[in-house]
């Protein structure tokens with residue numbers, strides 16, 4: 001049962017939300033599944049699962065090519081998803097919504113299709129010390145190809161960006177500033193408005209990695225003024241294999257394509273081709289039509305809950321989890337301790353038990369968390385760590401889930417002979 005925006009207090013009930021997610025009925029090792037790996041991927045409500053089934057049982061066909069009923073319905077589903085995304089992210093034009101395989105591909109698209117033609121030797125690419133590899137490695141590769149340099153906005157020991165030297169780091173040589181909105185390790189919500197403004201003051205572009213923010217809080221890309229925004233459907237109740245690159249129309253219009261082939265062309269001869277209009281110029285080949293068809297109900301679900309309510313629920317849960325985890329002396333939480341400044345991805349280390357061991361013992365208690373470097377090796381090194389454990393929340397998580405996490409952490413310590 002989902003509720004309208006206005007009835008948060010009476011209506012936002014994660015227990016009844018749980019009932020919409022069949023997988024959450026599973027038992028793992030004889031315990032109720034407590035799924036706390038939402039920063040990696042979220043579970044899917046029945047409406048998303050049904051939409052996938054409906055696509056393949058009712059109107060599977062290729063898009064933009066056929067004139068038969070199924071082709072028209074499949075095309076309509078793809079374009080309806082695009083309209084829904086455009087509305088969800090703040091009312092942008094559909095020309096500005098490009099479907100990709102996910103946030104990773106969205107960022108690679110910019111690093112190639114924009115970067116290759118706009119970044120040259122001696123230019124600067126600015127990132128932060130807390131980036132996921134998806135918003136790091138494509139830029140390292142671009143810097144290597146072009147001879148550009150990389151510069152990093154540093155973090156402090158509490159997991160906040162240090163902005164003191166921002167106008168120095170974003171120098172006049174800077175061509176793009178690519179920053180995560182919410183860290184997948186620290187949970188930190190970054191002051192991206194300030195960073196976008198600083199980038200624009202130097203005539204640099206700003207790319208926002210919204211893989212962790214778009215699913216968890218209202219994000220209005222138009223009012224932020226970002227030039228590019230990347231995110232993935234699978235982290236926001238939708239299917240895997242589809243994501244979005246938002247780009248300002250004027251910038252996308254000037255860019256060369258990323259991939260070449262069918263679907264993205266205007267007119268082709270044996271020795272010449274020109275490109276389709278936006279957004280199809282960037283969507284070569286058969287797109288993930290089934291994915292788009294199932295992305296729409298995921299966005300519907302979040303819209304009905306209301307993104308303000310989603311944020312409020314996770315804020316409350318994060319506050320509770322930090323409070324409970326802070327009572328465990330052996331645990332060090334990474335990132336801000338104030339839930340106002342962070343999302344619900346909480347990474348931590350136990351002074352005695354390795355994150356992989358924690359994760360395995362927690363699994364014995366039905367609790368799914370992540371252990372490792374979470375695709376942020378340089379950040380872990382900066383924190384003096386190799387790996388960490390991470391619990392991350394979503395709409396269906398409850399205080400009971402946090403209690404089960406804390407209980408299982410204590411059990412894990414006991415298993416290894418610690419108090």
Ligand code: 7TS
Pocket residue numbers: 039040041101102103104105132134135180182183184209211212232374375
């Ligand atoms: N950016 C951030 C901030 C992320 O957290 C992730 C995925 C990505 C980009 C890449 O998204 P993808 O859908 O293209 O893979 N983060 C994680 C994680 O923290 N654990 O597994 C995937």
